[in-house]
Amino acid sequence: MRSFLLFLHLAGVIIWVGGMFFAHFCLRPVAAEQLPPAQRLPLLSAVLGRFFVAVALAVAVILASGFASLKLTGFALAPLHWHAMSGLGLLMAGIFAVIYFRLYPRLRAGVAEADWPAAGAAMNRIRLLVATNLLLGGLTLAVATLGAYLVP
Ligand code: HEM
Known part of the structure; x- marks a missing residue:
């Protein structure tokens, strides 16, 4: 059960963080360089529309699998860096909600x-908010994987 939850959790993280990396560093700069606003903005709006639906699903899966595995261990027994990951994950989800709904x-x-x-x-x-979430995503990845070594 724990491995299955981790599989779902990481699949969601890869789609979300990997997608933001592609959008920010590959798609947008080239679109900005090669297309005038009247072509660029409809393209980016359509691409982001598809991506944000996938992100909404990924966020739901990440939060559900993350909290389910926290519950399996027990909130009080969970290591500190898991709690830090949860806090950062909730912040990222809040930022995504602002992007998606506003x-x-x-x-x-x-x-x-x-x-x-x-x-x-x-x-x-x-x-700007995608760049912020990309930074926070990198930080959360570091906390999740290196946290045990950083906080003994
Ligand atoms: C509220 C949100 C989140 C909660 C409650 C949460 C909770 C957890 C828990 C409990 C684990 C350990 C699972 C296990 O070992 O069985 C875990 C693993 C992991 N999480 Fe999260 N997480 C959240 C968000 C995120 C986000 C946003 C990222 C990355 C951007 C992330 C990256 C990871 C990674 C890479 C692991 C694997 C760590 C390892 O096995 O060394 N998590 N998460």
């Missing part, structure tokens, strides 16, 4: 109305 609808509305300044502003805030 900023992404603005990007979609801007694209639908061909209002490029509004769509561009929403996209810029999404980019």
